[in-house]
Amino acid sequence: MAAPNCVFCKIVAGKIPCLRVYEDPSVLAFLDIGPLAEGHLLVIPKDHAERLEDMPTDILAHLVRQLPPLARAVLKVTATDSYNLLQNNGKTSGQEVPHVHFHIIPRKAADGLGYRWLASSYPAGRGEEIRRQLVAALA
Numbered sequence: 001m002a003a004p005n006c007v008f009c010k011i012v013a014g015k016i017p018c019l020r021v022y023e024d025p026s027v028l029a030f031l032d033i034g035p036l037a038e039g040h041l042l043v044i045p046k047d048h049a050e051r052l053e054d055m056p057t058d059i060l061a062h063l064v065r066q067l068p069p070l071a072r073a074v075l076k077v078t079a080t081d082s083y084n085l086l087q088n089n090g091k092t093s094g095q096e097v098p099h100v101h102f103h104i105i106p107r108k109a110a111d112g113l114g115y116r117w118l119a120s121s122y123p124a125g126r127g128e129e130i131r132r133q134l135v136a137a138l139a
C-alpha cells in the first residue's frame with residue numbers, strides 16, 4: 001500500500017524516476033540520488049512502512065535475504081571489500097524519508113566517511129537493570 005506523499009512510494013510507482021538495480025514483487029533496490037559513495041544503494045519494501053518494526057516480518061525477511069547478493073554486487077562493481085549496512089528509524093536516528101530503507105554504502109580507505117562511535121560503559125548494576133527491563137519488555 002502506498003502513502004500519498006511518500007517519495008519512495010512515488011519511486012515504486014514510477015512517478016519519480018530512479019536508477020533501478022533490482023526489483024521483485026515486494027522489494028526495490030536503486031541508487032541513492034545523493035550517494036555517500038559510488039554504488040551507494042537503497043533497498044526498500046515496495047509497500048509503505050515507516051519503520052522497521054512496522055513491517056510484516058515475512059516481507060522484512062524477504063528483503064533481508066536480498067541484501068547479501070546486492071552487497072556482493074556493490075563490492076564487485078566498486079572494487080572494494082568493505083561496506084556499511086545502515087538502517088535508520090525515526091528522525092533522531094537520521095531517518096530522512098519515512099519509508100523503511102536499508103543503505104548499502106561501499107567503503108574505501110580514507111574515503112572520509114565515518115560516524116562518531118562514542119562508546120561508554122554501564123555503572124555498577126545498571127547493565128543488569130537494563131537487561132531485566134528489556135527481557136520484561138519482550139514478554
Ligand SMILES: [Zn+2]
Pocket residue numbers: 002003006007008009010047048049098099
Ligand atoms: Zn512510502
